[in-house]
Amino acid sequence: xxxxxxxxxxxxxxxxxxxxxxxxxxxxxxxxxxxxxxxxxxxxxxxxxxxxxxxxxxxxxxxxxxxxxxxxxxxxxxxxxxxxxxxxxxxxxxxxxxxxxxxxxxxxxxxxxxxxxxxxxxxxxxxxxxxxxxxxxxxxxxxxxxxxxxxxxxxxxxxxxxxxxxxxxxxxxxxxxxxxxxxxxxxxxxxxxxxxxxxxxxxxxxxxxxxxxxxxxxxxxxxxxxxxxxxxxxxxxxxxxxxxxxxxxxxxxxxxxxxxxxxxxxxxxxxxxxxx
Numbered sequence: 001x002x003x004x005x006x007x008x009x010x011x012x013x014x015x016x017x018x019x020x021x022x023x024x025x026x027x028x029x030x031x032x033x034x035x036x037x038x039x040x041x042x043x044x045x046x047x048x049x050x051x052x053x054x055x056x057x058x059x060x061x062x063x064x065x066x067x068x069x070x071x072x073x074x075x076x077x078x079x080x081x082x083x084x085x086x087x088x089x090x091x092x093x094x095x096x097x098x099x100x101x102x103x104x105x106x107x108x109x110x111x112x113x114x115x116x117x118x119x120x121x122x123x124x125x126x127x128x129x130x131x132x133x134x135x136x137x138x139x140x141x142x143x144x145x146x147x148x149x150x151x152x153x154x155x156x157x158x159x160x161x162x163x164x165x166x167x168x169x170x171x172x173x174x175x176x177x178x179x180x181x182x183x184x185x186x187x188x189x190x191x192x193x194x195x196x197x198x199x200x201x202x203x204x205x206x207x208x209x210x211x212x213x214x215x216x217x218x219x220x221x222x223x224x225x226x227x228x229x230x231x232x233x234x235x236x237x238x239x240x241x242x243x244x245x246x247x248x249x250x251x252x253x254x255x256x257x258x259x260x261x262x263x264x265x266x267x268x269x270x271x272x273x274x275x276x
Contacts, residue, residue: 028055029240030075032066034082034228035148035181036106036155039206040259047255048246054239062181064152070095070233077233077240080247082106082182082200083154084229091231100231103247104261108158108223109204109215111189112196116143125216126166132195133171144177146188146197154226155182159198161223189213201260228261 033041038060045056059066059076067086070076071093081087084102091099110125120127135141147163148156156178163169175195179185182200189197190213204215232244246252253263 028057029077029237029243030057030059031078031080031240031243032070032074032076033058033060033080034063034066034154035060035183036082036200036202036228037080038183039202039209040255040261043255044247044252047251048243051246052242054242056239056243060181060183062148062153064154065181068152077236078230078244079233080228080230081154082226082228083157084227087229087231090233095234097232097234097236100229101248102227102264103230104228104256104263106155106226106228107201107220107260108155108162108198108218108226109201110196110218111186111199111204111209111213111215112194113190113213115192116194116196119214120216122216125218126163126168128195129163129166129168129172129175132175133168136175142175143195144188144193145172145175146177146179146185146191146194146199148182148185148199149178149180153179153181153185154228155198155200156185158218158223158226162198162218165222205258205260227264 041058045058049055063081063083063086066079066081067090070079070090079087079090080103087096087100090096110120110128112119112128117128117131129145132143132145135143147159150156150160160169163172177188177194179188182203185197186199186203186209188194189199198218201217203209204213230244230247232240
């Protein structure tokens with residue numbers, strides 16, 4: 001595994017209060033954040049603002065699209081990817097300050113809303129997909145299966161791998177509906193014409209989603225680890241640098257953990273995280 005989260009950098013945060021008075025930092029930096037972070041990120045930004053007084057602008061989207069946009073010169077200063085491969089590729093292309101750090105490991109779940117059928121058991125999390133396929137084959141329904149587009153969304157890649165592990169990828173093709181990113185896939189998973197969907201655990205834990213849905217964990221070994229890495233884009237300003245450092249502190253890690261993101265090296269195994 002490449003470099004993990006580094007501790008500290010508190011001095012950078014303390015110095016930010018002085019730097020914020022300079023005209024160069026009048027315009028808040030733009031952060032590119034994976035859609036799996038959409039529920040927790042406002043809390044992170046607000047906690048950072050409360051501590052430092054600094055503001056940020058955040059764009060959410062699929063990590064693959066952000067990789068392409070940064071490669072084309074999009075004015076992002078910090079990139080938080082749901083797949084570290086995109087960060088490492090941009091680093092190899094010379095567009096980032098360095099290879100960055102791993103800030104979290106994500107998990108995949110089967111998510112469904114009320115009235116969409118029984119929740120699959122823990123030991124067969126894709127049973128609902130088999131049920132939907134059986135109903136479709138019998139001409140009794142066409143309940144869709146939601147996931148993010150694996151062409152550019154890391155959680156879509158994990159969903160494809162989990163379905164392949166269960167021998168359901170090819171068979172599920174007529175029923176699949178793909179979101180542009182995992183946040184859109186979550187909305188599709190809860191719509192009336194789907195049986196459910198494969199989405200990020202962080203989406204399932206978001207209060208508006210948790211209030212009207214239920215989920216079951218997909219085993220971590222059914223897909224490649226969702227190692228999420230962040231890095232500064234070359235030319236990033238002091239506010240982006242301070243936020244990057246702050247995201248490696250305990251307060252940020254606790255907020256991420258509350259939404260299902262665990263950092264490697266924090267003493268908690270993935271199977272233990274899933275049970276909490």
